Amino acid sequence: MDVDTRLLRSFKAVAEDGSLTRAAERLFISQPALTKQIRQLERCVGARLFDRSKAGMALTGAGRALAGTATAVIEAWDAAERAVRAAEAEASKVLRIGFLASAANEKTQAILAAFRERRPDWRVELRQAGWGDPTAALASGEVEAAFMRLPFPDQDDYRLLPLLTEPRCVAMAAGHRLAARESLRFEDLLDEPFVAAPAPTGAFRDHWVGAAAREGREVRIGAVTEHPDDWLSAIANGDGIALAPQSAARYYARPDVVYREVSGVAPSTVALAWPKPPPRDGALADFIAAAVECADDSA
Template identity: 30%
Template sequence: MELRQLEYFVAVAEEAGFTRAAARLHVAQPGVSAQIRQLEREMGEELFDRSGRTVRLTAVGEAVLPYARAALAAVDGMRLVVDEFTGLLRGRVMIGGVSAPSVLDLPGMLAEFHERHPAVEISLVETDPETLLDDVQSGRLDLGILGLGGRMPDGVRVQVVVDQALVAAVHRGHELAGRSSITVAELRDLPLISLPVGTGLRTALEEVCAQAGFGPHVAFEASDPLVAGQLAGRGLGVAILPESAVARAASELGVLAVTEPVMRGRMGLIWRESGPKSPAARAFIEHARRHLPDLAG
């Protein structure tokens, strides 16, 4: 029995298919099938039911799976211990994010860490805020960057890395384009362009509108602030955006400060309070916290 066979077995079980497992493992599908067949011969039992449209574990496969995972985890643990003794940092770091302003210089942060620790594999995925938060809490992601709105759940730590005013952006020919500011109350009944429900910016907009006694009329949603600005530039509504998102398009848009009250958009670095188990992930979180601003105060 080889560790590679156990790795393939776990991948097929988790992906419910040989093709998806092969893609995950970056190997050819026939090779995965052959190794699983060899493992089944050594075990003397079939581990997968291949009769249906999807591959399912047999009763024996279900019983064996926890032990296969434990064996692979033990080997990973041995490697980490050796790496810590030798000073070599390797492993994998999973980061989740939403569209972040350029002031954060995420590429620079990632490149600097990679230069220091070239043996660490870094994966960056974009996802929606709710999924991102769930994945950080569960440990599927080591770190997340997202807009902040409302209270963070217990067990999640936050470092505020962006705190900027939210503004209203309109087409140059819009009736509001000549003004320098607009109150929250004046947003009532205007067709607004905003980020989707659940984002920090959308939550901030909904909270101030609720305080003024109305719900915002959001005519268009865009997950990317730059796209929202482009929609406003086409005359499709009033975009509520962070200052940094309209800076590059200020010549094409009329930009108004939002007052009474002033709206602010915040983004935060989030991670589990208990911390990740991987030394690589711990090192990356420390690096990100040093590299990015800390605006909590």
């Protein structure tokens, strides 16, 4: 019998958090829809996969068997998708590179130039990814590599080449009461509301609200944004402040947003990331070589 991989992804989500309701909102569908999906999957494999109880959904033996193998199916498909995209790109001499908002900065141009030198007849297509699901484009092969800021979710599934490291500063509304001070300590910001990335990004979000420097103190979330424009607007709007790489002061300068030095937070590293089965000989290999050439030794 046949399945849609979407059913498998839904199944995994339900299996992971043991609840239809929660999984449904994580998947951005309604709970009844997810109920139907799970029933359909059960009909498809001919076995009950969950024990329903008021406390939630618990895997049955059959369910556990599927949980152990479903991932392999999804990964096989993702790999197939990547293979197709890579072949397609090869044929049309286009290299698709993603960049996480605010990860593309001065380095980018140098790397592109070095790549053009190696493959003059190729074109590089840059695609911006939101903070919502930053690795999605990489996983499906929609881009063959991406400039990312570390850490990001499922980072270990990829090869990483650190490119540069830069201090972080703090961005705030021009009229913010702390904006008058030339430089700040992170301790001064502990109680400020922050403009943050969506919660599912885990370690990424944590890093940018300075979780490591908080010693467990909860952060106040003033707003959640996915894209630089929203982010800047939220900051300018006074919804909260945010940590930002120093280069943001140059790339995202606005009259209603100021950037101030801040002490006591770790710097931020930009890396090039690509799927683990590394490129055999394609254009991506040349792009990586170009990146290696341009990388800061310190990073």
